[in-house]
Amino acid sequence: MNEKASLRARAEIDLAALRANVRELRARAGGAQLMAVVKSDAYGHGAVPCARAALEAGATWLGTATPQEALALREAGLGGRVMCWLWTPGGPWREAIEADIDVSVSGLWALREVVTAAGEVGRTARVHLKADTGLGRNGCQPADWPELVAEARAAEETGAVTVTGLWSHFACADEPGHPSIAAQLSVFRDMVAYAEKAGVEPEVRHIANSPATLTVPESHFDLVRTGIALYGISPSPELGTPADFGLRPVMTLSASVALVKQVPAGHGISYGHHYTTPSETTLALVPLGYADGIPRHASGRGPVLVAGRVRTVAGRVAMDQFVVDLEGDRTEPGAEAVLFGPGDRGEPTAEDWAVAADTIAYEIVTRIGTRVPRVHVGA
Structure with missing residues (x-):
């Protein structure tokens, strides 16, 4: 691996x-x-x-x-x-x-x-x-x-x-x-x-x-x-994207999918069951949570690129993990889930998460916690 x-x-x-x-x-x-x-x-x-x-x-x-x-x-x-x-x-x-x-x-x-x-x-x-x-x-x-x-x-x-x-x-x-x-x-x-x-x-x-x-x-x-x-x-x-100013986002936040499973229709997801599956579907567990800086305010709204498509956090963001509904698509444990990056691969950006959490992108990148290793490339 x-x-x-x-x-x-x-x-x-x-x-x-x-x-x-x-x-x-x-x-x-x-x-x-x-x-x-x-x-x-x-x-x-x-x-x-x-x-x-x-x-x-x-x-x-x-x-x-x-x-x-x-x-x-x-x-x-x-x-x-x-x-x-x-x-x-x-x-x-x-x-x-x-x-x-x-x-x-x-x-x-x-x-x-x-x-x-x-x-x-x-x-x-x-x-x-x-x-x-x-x-x-x-x-x-x-x-x-x-x-x-x-x-x-x-x-x-x-x-x-x-x-x-x-x-x-x-x-x-x-x-x-x-x-x-x-x-x-x-x-x-x-x-x-x-x-x-x-x-x-x-x-x-x-x-x-x-x-x-x-x-x-x-x-x-x-x-x-x-x-x-x-x-x-x-x-x-409001005035322009990073590209409009000649800039490129530096951080890409990703995680390895921890679990993939099939569940029936009507299955509650995460604390409070604020989301229930509308039909039989596939769930992917992403091992990041608010202890890592993922905003709980983005529960039900935060975008994630998994299995080739941008999905939305299903239900509440918990301390260490959250769930996405793959709507019947398949992926495997260990597959990459990209929360945000430059957007080159169709992944969300930090600004997308800022909109989902009703905050600013400054806060999104700054709040990523120490449990998440920084891997510096291009040195």
């Missing part, structure tokens, strides 16, 4: 596709540098292999949410510029500074912890000041920006920090034409201008995420941060 057939399930990660996506995104970014965002284990694709492939294809920065994610990249031997932005009080500032990681600061408490840590390790910390231009999450409000900039400049004068970046994040870039996009760009330009007038000389100014990289060229500045687009998923399905 080959390795593919022997696995209960696998998430195949096409690194050649990821590198091609990086090259396409770089071209669309114009003269801006590209940050490959590999937070949340590279959106479920495997942070270290994906980060390495992205750098090979020309990404010049890596981005993570948590400092632990950034430190793991360094521990794996990855060089280059790494930035992380989701900090809480008492975080590993010293370790990040020692690992040459750029850190994000949204408020005075964080800047003061950075300054203290820099003094303890005797090194200058590289800091990006984040502006809240309208998203309302992390970032410094315009009213508080002068105080943060002034204290950052004072810290620069002592050698504790150097402000290497000024940045923000869009709220509605996946809705081109949304009035908040122009409004946020205007606020960002004003906040950058204020900081620069105060003496800040950033290496990079950045606000563009994946959708803005693809559809808002005036937002590119010095650096674009691409996350979901890196993995070949459209950040704005």
Whole structure:
């Protein structure tokens, strides 16, 4: 039996596709540098292999949410510029500074912890000041920006920090034409201008995420941060498929059929009997469930390619398994069931599962659990 057939399930990660996506995104970014965002284990694709492939294809920065994610990249031997932005009080500032990681600061408490840590390790910390231009999450409000900039400049004068970046994040870039996009760009330009007038000389100014990289060229500045687009998923399905943007999905999720059996008409399937067989039929058991990240919300709706046709999950998705009704068709245990992939073979896509679960494709790929091995190909 080959390795593919022997696995209960696998998430195949096409690194050649990821590198091609990086090259396409770089071209669309114009003269801006590209940050490959590999937070949340590279959106479920495997942070270290994906980060390495992205750098090979020309990404010049890596981005993570948590400092632990950034430190793991360094521990794996990855060089280059790494930035992380989701900090809480008492975080590993010293370790990040020692690992040459750029850190994000949204408020005075964080800047003061950075300054203290820099003094303890005797090194200058590289800091990006984040502006809240309208998203309302992390970032410094315009009213508080002068105080943060002034204290950052004072810290620069002592050698504790150097402000290497000024940045923000869009709220509605996946809705081109949304009035908040122009409004946020205007606020960002004003906040950058204020900081620069105060003496800040950033290496990079950045606000563009994946959708803005693809559809808002005036937002590119010095650096674009691409996350979901890196993995070949459209950040704005209403505007185009991955192929429309020159991208290719990187993950293919499949499983080996665990059991095939004949059942009579009127047979209840899975918990609650929300599906009963309309006639005598053949059932296939797929050994993936919500513990593996298959959304229970997609019960009765999730699409699966089995035995040459796209079927629908029959009944509820359970913790470890679900059933599909083959409607009398035959297959064998060990046959491949493909939940999603690029769509080349007629298989569903992550976007199809997002529609079935009333969510976004970001969540579909990111939630695939650790019981599913990532098999990286195209290295």
